[in-house]
Amino acid sequence: MQANGYLLPANEAANHRRTRSGEGRGSGEKAKPSNRVRLNGNIARRKPGKRICEYWDIDLPGFGLRVNPGGRRTWFVLFRQRGKLRRVSLGTSKDITPATARRLARAKLAEVALDGLPTRKKARAAQKSSAPLIRDYAERFWADYSRHWKPSTRKRNESAIFKEILGAFGDKRIDELAKGDILFWRDSFVERPGVFNRTLPVLSVMMGYAERLGLRPRGSNPCKGTPRYKRKPMERFFDSNEYARLATALRDYEAEQPLYVAAIRLLIFTGARCGEIEQLRWEWVQEPRLMLPDSKTGAKIIYLNRQATDVIAGLQNRTPRGLLFPSVRNPEKPIKLSMHWPKIRNRAALPDVRLHDLRHSFASVAIRDNISLMVIGKLLGHALAETTTKYAHLSDDIVADAAERVSGSIARLIGLDR
Known part of the structure; x- marks a missing residue:
């Protein structure tokens, strides 16, 4: 640990631990080794022993966990401040997660390290700024911005703003939010990485809009450069046997629904998004195309092949206007394919397959048929070419085969194939 500062020196930490556990310094007993571990959820769940036990984090000096025989587990931080040894409790393991405890410990140690330094910068900030709190700014941002989002996006972003962002930064002024705040906030999402990855872009848009309103300096967006959590891609592609099993399951289920x-067959043959097929209307059917006035990426054309055209032709009660797939209970509302998909995929022995994987599989088959990524992007309705490049790895075998054929032709031309 750091000496003569604000963190506890290693020898004093050892003496402090022995004193708190009842071991006298002059008793002649040999000191027990400290429990130095990486504090995480696994450590917090360890079964308590018959005596008080304290674990010390190997990465953050002074950060610890005290476990009582009765099972109470308390996070704490130990440091030296102005010559005195201090221990601050951060909360119990039931109340806060290991990541939150670590963040609080790091913040406390940083505060102690700055103790006694000049505070002129803070004084200036307190005098000058009349910027609103993020809680108040969020209401204006929502009123200005949410009208431009689609309903599903609006619902998701409402939770991100009023639950996650305001829960963390609601009482800060809009011009106070700094890069360090974002990084500390990121640490609290260790157990919810997907939520952070979805919320960070929303906060970034909020900060960018605040700059345009003059509430923050230009180019001061604290979200820029903050890494998202890496997650395993949830992509699943059908093989020929799985397509056959799905076809059988659909035939068996057809009499019931x-x-x-x-609708599911139309998803299979077009590679469309689930919501695009659920909300499809007869006035948009202009064979051999579906002319969607709006979609996730704006107006979109879905090209109908023979199989997709046959599916539409087989629908009963065709009308000039209205939904192709209306709900039985309320014809004015579309069906929800997610209601019956679990039964269908279980009949096909494909319990891990999502409806969106039909779209991924459409792209993978197109790759195998030597269709270019540019054309596949057009078929899927991608607004950006970069979106389609995630399927590029599927074409490795095709590219390797092409390279083999080209090199073979060159070899024949220069007489090396003999």
Whole structure:
């Protein structure tokens, strides 16, 4: 540990631990080795012993966990401040997660390290700024911005703003939020990485809009450069046997729910998004195309092949206007394919397959048929070419085969194939 500063020296930490556990310095007993570990959820769940035990983090000096025989586990931070040894409790393991405890410990140690330094910068900030709190700014941002989002995006972003962002930064002024705050906030999402990855872009947009309103300096967006959590891609591609099993399951289920089966077949043959097929209307059917006035990426054309055209032709009660796949209970509302998909995929022995994987599989088959990524992007309705490049790895075998054929032709031309 750092000496003569604000963190506890290693020898004093050892003496402090022995004193708190009842071991006298002059008793002649040999000191027990400290429990130095990486404090995480696994350590917090360890079964308590018959005596008080304290674990010390190997990465953050002074950060510890005290476990009582009765099972109470308390996070704490130990440091030296102005010559005195201090221990601050951060909360119990039931109340806060290991990541939050670590963040609080790091913040406390940083505060102690700055103790006694000039505070002129803070004084200036307190005098000058009349910027609103993020809690108040969020209301204006929502009123200005949410109208431009689609309903599903609006619902997701409402939770991100009013639950996650305001829960962490609601009482800060809009011009106070700094890069360090974002990094500390990121640490609290260790157990919810997907939530952070979805919330960070929303906060970034909020900060960018605040700059345009003059509430923050230009180019001061604290979210820029903050890394997202790396997650395993949730992509699943059908092979020929799985397509056969799915086809059998759809035939078996058709007598029970013909409308749902028809919609799923249209997903299979077009590679469209689930919501695009659920909300499809007859006035948008202009064979051999579906002319969608709006989608996730704006207006979109879905090209109908023979199989997709046959699916639409087989629908009953065709009308000039209205939904192709209306709900039985309320014809004005579309069906929800997610209601019956679990039964269908279980019949096909494909319990891990999502409806969106039909779209991924459409792209993978196109790759195997030597269709270029540019054309696949057009078929899927990608607004950006970069979106389609995630399927590029599927074409490795095709590219390798092409390279083999080209090199073979060159070899024949220069007489090296003999």
